[in-house]
Amino acid sequence: MALRARHLLGIEPLAPDEITALLDLAERHAGRNRGGEKHTALLAGLTQINMFFEPSTRTQASFELAGKRLGADVMNMSVAQSSVKKGETLIDTALTLNAMHPDLLVVRHPASGAVDLLAEKVACAVLNAGDGRHEHPTQALLDALTIRRAKGRLHRLTVAICGDIAHSRVARSNLILLNRMENRVRLVGPPTLMPAGVGELGCEVTDDMREGLAGADVVMMLRLQKERMDGGFIPSEREYYHRYGLDAEKLLHAKPDAIVMHPGPMNRGVEIDGTLADDIRHSVIQQQVEMGVAVRMAAMEMLTASLRAARAG
Ligand code: NCD
Numbered sequence: 001m002a003l004r005a006r007h008l009l010g011i012e013p014l015a016p017d018e019i020t021a022l023l024d025l026a027e028r029h030a031g032r033n034r035g036g037e038k039h040t041a042l043l044a045g046l047t048q049i050n051m052f053f054e055p056s057t058r059t060q061a062s063f064e065l066a067g068k069r070l071g072a073d074v075m076n077m078s079v080a081q082s083s084v085k086k087g088e089t090l091i092d093t094a095l096t097l098n099a100m101h102p103d104l105l106v107v108r109h110p111a112s113g114a115v116d117l118l119a120e121k122v123a124c125a126v127l128n129a130g131d132g133r134h135e136h137p138t139q140a141l142l143d144a145l146t147i148r149r150a151k152g153r154l155h156r157l158t159v160a161i162c163g164d165i166a167h168s169r170v171a172r173s174n175l176i177l178l179n180r181m182e183n184r185v186r187l188v189g190p191p192t193l194m195p196a197g198v199g200e201l202g203c204e205v206t207d208d209m210r211e212g213l214a215g216a217d218v219v220m221m222l223r224l225q226k227e228r229m230d231g232g233f234i235p236s237e238r239e240y241y242h243r244y245g246l247d248a249e250k251l252l253h254a255k256p257d258a259i260v261m262h263p264g265p266m267n268r269g270v271e272i273d274g275t276l277a278d279d280i281r282h283s284v285i286q287q288q289v290e291m292g293v294a295v296r297m298a299a300m301e302m303l304t305a306s307l308r309a310a311r312a313g
Helices: 016-033 058-069 090-098 114-119 137-151 169-180 209-213 237-244 285-303 305-312
Strands: 047-052 073-078 104-109 125-131 158-162 184-188 204-206 218-221 259-261
Touching: 016 137, 016 169, 016 285, 047 058, 047 090, 058 073, 058 104, 058 125, 058 137, 058 285, 090 104, 090 114, 104 114, 114 125, 125 137, 125 285, 137 169, 137 218, 137 259, 137 285, 158 169, 158 209, 169 184, 184 209, 204 209, 259 285, 285 305
Parallel strands: 047 073, 047 104, 104 125, 158 184, 158 218, 184 204, 218 259
Antiparallel strands: none
C-alpha cells in the first residue's frame, strides 16, 4: 500500500487505515532489523538527502540507517558547514538540492510550517523530521508501534502525555494519532506549559500528575524544551521535578503494567527519574529508538511505492 499523499508532513492528513498499514509494514522491518541480514534493495538506485537545520542525534541517525538498510544512496547535508551559514534562504537551498534529483528529502527545521513550504518547491517526496512546535510524524508513528507491541493494541488505551506540551511537536503529533485511533488522551502539565486553545484539542487536561496518571496504560514524558523558552515558564527545575518529574512513587497512580515512554533526549532528574528511565519493567525508551528505524523504513518504502512501481513496469 502507498500513502495517499506524496509527502509525509504530519499525522494530520493520515487516515486510520494508512497508519495501520504503515505500522504493519514497520513491524516486518523490525523483525528483519533484529536478524543477521539487515540489508534489502527496496530503495536501490534512489537518493535520500537528510537536511537538518536543528541539532539531532537519534532522528538523523535513524533516518540515515533506515535509508541505508533499504539500499538507498544517503547523503547528510550538514547545515553547520553549508551555505545556509552564508545567508542562503531555505527555499534556495531546497532548489539547489532539488536540482540534484533526490527521491526523498528528510527535513528538520526550527520554524513551524517550514517543511510544508519546502515541500511545495521540490519534485521529490518530503518527510518532516520535526518542524518547530508543529509536527514530528515519524516520532508519533514509532511511539504508536512501541505502544501496539507492548499493549497488543492501539485503541481504547488511556495515555497520559506529560510535561512541556506547549513547545512539543511530539505531543502534538501523538495527540492527533492517538485520538484518530480512538484512545483516551490526557495532557498533564503546568498551565504555563499548555498550548493556547488546549480546551479545543479533544482531550482531558490537568495540572496534577496524580490525577493525570490515574489508571493510565501509557505514560509519555516530554523533554523540557529549554531552547524554545524565553524564561518564566517554570519556577525552578527542582520545583518542576517535585511536581511533574516522573518517579516510582508517581507511577504508582498509573496501571500496574503501565509503560513509560520518552522521545529523548532526556533531562534525567528534571522530567524523569534516571533509575525509572532505565527500569525495563516499565521503560520502553530503548524500544522506541529501535522502532524508529523500522517506522522510517516503512514510511520511505510507502512514499516511493509509485516510483518503484513505475520502474518495475
Ligand atoms: C524530539 C524532537 O526533536 O522533537 N526528539 C526526537 O526527535 N527524538 C523531542 C525533543 O527534542 O525533546
